[in-house]
Amino acid sequence: MGEVEHRHLRSALEFALLIATEGQKRRPPLDFPRELKPFLAKPRIPNSSLGRVRRIIEADDVFRSAIAAGALPELVDDVGRLWLVGHTGWERRAEELLAAEESERQTKDLERDLRRAERRRHAAEQAAARIQAEVLVRDQIIAVRDAELDDLRADVAKVTDALEEVRTELIDTRNELRHARDREAAAVRRADAAATDAATGPRGRGGGDERARVAHGTVEAAEAARMAAEVRARIDAALEASRVFVSEMERLSTPDERSLPGAVASRNPRRNRSPIPLPGGVISTSAQAAEHLVRADAAILIDGYNVAKLGWPGRPLDEQRDALVERTENLARRHGADVTIVFDGDSVVGAHAPRRRTVRIVFSPTGVTADDVIRSEVARLPVDRAVVVVTNDREIVADVRRAGANVVPSNAYIATL
Template structure:
């Protein structure tokens, strides 16, 4: 085998293979050539080793091809003699395969990479064809590996697709079931909406009917009020007739006076009770002037006197006493409006206790119904029990004490005297429109202070 390498044509001759450019080796062939050369380096003497490879020959076998690969490839391409020595040793180690390569043939069962590496090193006739054939085989194997990988990838994708298809079928079945359930619920909701719409129409019809009935009742109430006014006028006429009869009776004979007096008393008692009932229903204020005052103004002269006294205003406690003397009067107090005006230097708890205590004494003396209203936002839990006859209220969240007072006034029946204590002009105007008597906070404070 060594003779084959030595009998090769010297480099530079016209028929020498080295005269042609080096072929482009496939990467597997190049790595195999470097591996064969690295394995043969220790077998060469120091004189046979090129200077650049003497250090590489001392490397460990597993590092020789990896670290000295570039130097080995360069030396093989540029040193034909070195290549012939390596080729002779590689052909000798290859045995029958080396002999076949020297003959220019490559066994069909042989490794094409090994055949190409030996052909490159030995360079027999037709070695380029062997290298090209090995390259084609390597590329074909690479393409085959790529195709096989693509096939495996396609099969994997097909398996995943089948799995995904199965999952999609299951999900589709679930979605169909869910769609059926949603359609059923939609049908139920439509039926409920239809029933609710029907109920709404019936409710609206009832509301319209109630509004019509309310309008009718308002008309009846207006007519009843008109009849009441007419009855009041008739009663006043009867009262005038009774006064005339009483005057005539005083001028009649003594023997008939007792009978006339009895009849007059009976008539006046009847008229008086009717007048009290009408005053309660109409919530009339007590008269500031008496009938004699009108006679004095028109038919008599008044003697010179001092300046007239001041008319009682909304802060006069006497005015409050007159209103509380009315039958079944109801006193409603704006709590903090009174306490902050009368004793605002105290804490809220002390203000409430003082006002409620004073109202308890007033309720005990008058026997009237008393209600005191505070803003609920400042309510303190643990408030002591209210005195007998005094109702203590706190407005709920979202409602002020003023609104609760107006609600209390509107709840009272027409004709009942309701007295509201508050210096708030808006509160006073609001309750006055509903028939209540508004008085300032000072009237109650002065009344309690007098007590």
């Protein structure tokens, strides 16, 4: 049988020090071992000092007996009282009590762990039920979307066939118009020639023939004019059919989401693009924001001359353009970014150079600005594709922000190069 550890006697040891401390205040004072005096002022006995305090008390049977007489169960635990009394075999009884306490503690720990496990199991079952319900709803939505997609594909196939028919008819009509114009021009030339001959006067018996040719040429010119008018009418009808086709394509490309389960009815059935969120504390017009956005796997559209003229104002226009393209190439390689630079005008030198491997270069067509091309690019990209537009132009900034794109000022973008 081993000795009871000092830590199990802490309540009795601290009670003994408390009695010694209070006993000094009485008259006559309580007699206690002088070796305990260094420990009286301490609120708690250090673990390293438990053994020393125990030996001091065990060496003074009178003080130990006095302490045992006042050791109430509310102040000293069972093991501590057994030690203070010191009856024969107290150690065995103390070990039995400690074993019972340890068993009770383990039982309580197991019960607590069991309750926690039960709560976790219940929470997991609820989470699984929620997930299963969400999966069922999602499967239902997917089934509805698949059915609508099949209908849309069928409609697109029909419209595509109609478009091919319209295109074929338009080509035929254009050919007919060209032939009619050729015939009209030939008839007019013949009529003019006949009129000239008639003006010089008929000679001999040929005069009647000339007048007949003039009359015949006039009839041919009138017939050619009639055919030209008819062909123009057919072209107008073909153009109207083309406009109807375009309108139908736009309607089919915008499914009505209000028919889907769980869909929220809105005035605009199209989904809106969501801007890329910035880290906390980062200002949207700063270089830190620009650095974050070019790394965000977004489609980056750059207002070419707006940035180039701000970044390299002292250089010729072509050198400004080349400097922007070269530095943007390096940035795209570093971050794997999808970058498109849009410049004004397709008639400038270098506008039709081969496309670079990393950065896409676009020159706006004649009569179209780079701003309009950028607006079209933002509208063309899917709404689930994040878009970043680099410009200082206030008009295009307002437009692309309404379309859900992030905007980076030109000077902030230049700071990232």
